[in-house]
Amino acid sequence: MLTRRFFLKSSGLALVSFGVAPRFLTRAAYAAEGAMRRRKTVVTIFQRGACDGLNTVVPYGEKAYYALRPSIAVPAPRGGKDAALDLDGFFGLHPALQPLLPLWQERSLAIVHAVGSPDATRSHFDAQDFMESGTPGRKATEDGWMNRHLQTTPDPQATPFRAVSMTPTLPRSLAGRAPAVAMSSIREFGLRPAAGAQVARGFEEMYGGAVHDTLHGTGREAFEAIEFLKKTDPSRYQPAAGVVYPRGPYGDSLRQVAQLIKADVGVEMAFTDVGGWDHHAAEGGVEGQLANRLREFGGALAAFHRDLGDRMADVVVVTMTEFGRTVRENGNRGTDHGHASVSFVLGGSVKGGQVHGRWPGLGSGQLYEGRDLALTTDFRDLLGEVLSRGLGAKDLGAVFPGHAGGPGRFPGVLRA
Amino acid sequence: MRLRRSTAGRSAAALAIGLILLQPGTALAAPRPYEDAAVIHVLNRLAYGPRPGDVEKVKAMGLERWITEQLEPQRIPDPAVGPRLARLETAGLSSNELLKGYEVPRAAKREIAQKQAEMDSASEDSKREARRELMQKYGSQMRGTPRQVIAELQEAKVLRAVHSERQLDEVLVDFWLNHFNVYAQKGPVKFLAGEYEREVLRPHAWGRFEDLLLATAESPAMLFYLDNWLSADPNARPAARGRRGRFGAAAGGGQPTMRRPAEGAPPGQGRKRGLNENYAREIMELHTLGVDGGYTQKDVTEVARCFTGWTIKGLRDERPEFHFEGRFHDNGDKVVLGQTIKAGGQEEGRKVIHLLATHPATARFISTKLVRKFVADEPPAALVDKASAVFKRTDGDIREVVRAIVTSPEFLGPAYRNAKVKTPLEFVVSAARASGALVDDPIDLAKRIAAMGMPLYMQQPPTGYKDTAEAWVSTSGLLARLNFALDLAGGRIVGVRIDTTKLAGGAAEGAAAATALAARLVPQGLSDSTRKTIDGETDLSPARMAGLVLGSPEFQRR
DSSP states (O other), X not given: OTTSOOOOSHHHHHHHHHTOOOHHHHHHHTHHHHHTSOOOEEEEEEETTOOOHHHHEEOTTOHHHHHHOTTTOOOOOOSSTTSOEESSSSOEEOGGGGGGHHHHHTTOEEEEEEEEOSSOOOXXXXXXXXXXXXXTTOTTOOSOHHHHHHXXXXXXXXXXXXXXXXXXXXXXXXXXXXXXXXXXXXXXXXXXXXXXXXXXXXXXXXXXXXXXXHHHHHHHHHHHHHHHHHHHOGXXXXXXXXXXXXXSHHHHHHHHHHHHHHTTOOOSEEEEEEOOOOOSSOOOSSSSHHHHHHHHHHHHHHHHHHHHGGGGGGEEEEEEESOOBOSSOOTTSSOOBOSOEXXXXXXXXXXXXXXXXXXXXXXXXXXXTTTBOOOXXXXXXXXXXXXXXXXXXXXXXXXXXXXXXXXXXXXXXXXX | OOOOOOHHHHHHHHHHHHHHHTOTTSOOOSOOOOOHHHHHHHHHHSSSOOOTTHHXXXXXXXXXXXXXXXXXXXXXXXXXXXXXXXXXXXXXXXXXXXXXXXXXXXHHHHHHHXXXXXXXXXXXXXXXXXXXXXXXXXXXXXXXXXXXXXXXXXXXXXXXXXXXXXXXXHHHXXXXXXXXXXXXXXXXXXXXXXXXXXXXXXXXXXXXXXXXXXXXXXXXXXXXXTSGGGBOXXXXXXXXXXXXXXXXXXXXXXXXXXXXXXXXXXXXXXXXXXXXXXHHHHIIIIISSOTTSSOOHHHHHHHHHHTTTEEEEOTTXXXXXXXXXXXXXXXXXXXXXXXXXXXXXXXXXXXXXXXXHTOHHXXXXXXXXXXXXXXXXXXXXXXXXXXXXXXXXXXXXXXXXHHHHHTSHHHHSGXXXXXXXXXXXXXXXXXXXXXXXXXXXXXXXXXXXXXXXXXXXXXXXXXXXXXXXXXXXXXXXXXXXXXHHHHHHTTOSTTEEOOHHHHTTXXXXXXXXXXXXXXXXXXXXXXXXXXXXXXXXXXXXXXXXXXXXXXXXXXXXX
8 A cells, every 4th residue: 555654764775775665665765854844834723622712702893792691701802801802893802812912913813703614513523523524414434634635645755744643542633544643742652762672673563564454554653653753853842932831731732743843854734632612601701711721722822833933934723623602601601502613823824913704793683593603614615725725735625525615715814 | 272163153153152142041051162262252342351261261161151140240249349449548438528528628729719819920830839838738628639539530440440350340331431421520520420430320230221311310420510400491580699598498408509600600699590401412412312313403402491400409518419409490391302391390301311211213322332332343233223122122221232232143253353442441451451460559550541542530521432443543542552561561560560470381481481471461362473573582571572462463452
């Protein structure tokens, strides 16, 4: 199978030098050189649990927003940190996202409102699955949208880190034929030194066998990635001076994505996720549970941006969540499962300082099924634009099968 | 020794076993020989893998008899577990005792919150330090910490899985715990989860599904986790200011039930309550019908209305229990799945539970999940049909549904052997069992399971953990497994004793040791390529060799 790479190890090079290696092995053996050039990177952040887009990017110009959320609404901007931070005279940022405001002002940060999956499901599981597979309503899709992008753009220069997820298990978005690495931390990615070289070789052999199943394939990818990490040693790249990521697994993952990018290990797609958005009760307004999650969420994004500095010119970060939450607060000062939500797009090529997408309104006739924010941007058009303009992807039809997308439907968040 | 029979012969034998076992009352003939492979398969699926000697023991007693016994776990003596659990201070304590002894006192929480607010602009580190100081100040009033409670929940689970003789019971309770998932980190759930497992799941794990469903619906753990304790008719009279009196006459002796603001809520002044859909949705999507079970958003809202007033009383006084609060109940008629449910107070919720538990979609959904757990990621349709039919015929008798699955030719036959990839829990526990490890302190084992992406009692979303291979096979997960295998065999897991020399049959190294280790640790046999690797490394010490074998692709499967 040509999509499986071989080990970057001496035996591979030996085969090459004997002239018996197939072409793809030659490619792989020399791939390390390709890694040393800078490349474009897309970072996807999934907010699992359905983030309340309306309290994240607050439509303070809507009377209905305040009428329907008597106890959890974020007040309209009034200059302090106990109210929304004005963006454009209609929308305001939740005050806990204050670290993102400078990025908005310097136009590195764009927002797409009323974005999401057109499928009507309000099941966390199904909605996440549909978004990650990239095929809303179709459960039989086996691979994820990120993986299909890798499949449709085979790269002879690819390193083991072309696609990497900073999670303990591989997300659905990256599932599929193309290799992808999942790691919970760079430092712990490898065999313990106590294992010894002989045992390490033993494992490598066991999983390097010709068996084509998911275990063996994953094993091969793991050892290949370990070899590669040894050479590049991303742990040398510590955060830029003065940059502090929020503590916790989410801040840690973004910090490490930045390390990998700075180490030029060839990351084209990175993924991480952050949970805790399912606030059915006591969601809070300016302060409270959502505010706490947003503080960490925005703090890490801002730290990532500062950490990468100039490198952000080649990076696009896009955030997504499975659906939004009811416009009306429920009986427990929380919100139930809704429909459209909000995405952030961050990067050098972003048309920032703008809320993109058509605002559907919160009037009684304007709500989806009479209760939720209606959807005006299909998440596939947002991701399609990010792939197309951020990574130069051509075949969006293969990435999002069954979706009639194309530049005409892009929300316009990136410079063409 | 492995018997060499034709495939047809094997399936016929399996079919015969199935037929015999389908009739529990039948007098069993003398045990007959089975292939080792069948015995190993059964131990891999109905138990957390074989321990040294288990295959021989099961063969000696007869595979049918072993399965029949496991289906009646209360009759199996289980002497190894009690003394081990006794070392865990909090295992077996009631929610009341845990809340009293291990919850951070309210005064401490208040002081911490106040202090943190004062320190608003201070660094995270100094805030943490301030918190630590205050916790020390209040520590003398506490028997232990909330963290200890969670750790010991995890430890108890690992201990039972490794050492209990009632293996199928442990496997099935784990199935239900995952099916009716609760998240220990949400509010007081960590103090409720032990009782939830002990008094809600275990007593009903083998009973009628409807009873199990009702018991979970009425459990403080589930009521809190999925927010139903807060759900009320939006037109219900707002509660009075401050510390309110009893709600109606029904609440006997308890303190006000819904006074305690959930985490992060602003202090309560007489506030309006209302409907919360969380539980209503998940009981249909995850607990009964399945996401494609044919319900609508309207059904979700109607079910939520039926369950208004199902709440918890006594949380503030550390005596949480189920309570139906009539004043919060929506007294209109409802229509659920096309059926009218007349206004009837607490009865409405019971009717919904009956409706859902006896719905054909539920029979299919539960059967599919059980077949996936025991047989294959892609459940064979015929077996799902059979299990659902048993579910319907027996009014949801879980024991009979499980019996139908685990005595079926599909399960016992060769087709699905080694077809499942172990979850982190299954991998870690089966490695400890295979190597004959003695677990004195399971904390390190629990931590390793967590590091592989499966922290026990800590799955936040209500979906529970996935039970399919693709969810658990990843580069990082695999490396964590290899490292664990090496650490376990090398004696580097704290609290776990292991004797690899004994496992190697006394041989110090060399081909004999390698062969003995492979046969003991992976009795189902190694693939040719793994075998070749092992044969090429015979100069490794037994510990390293054992690590290599436990890390092999074959040991990742069951």
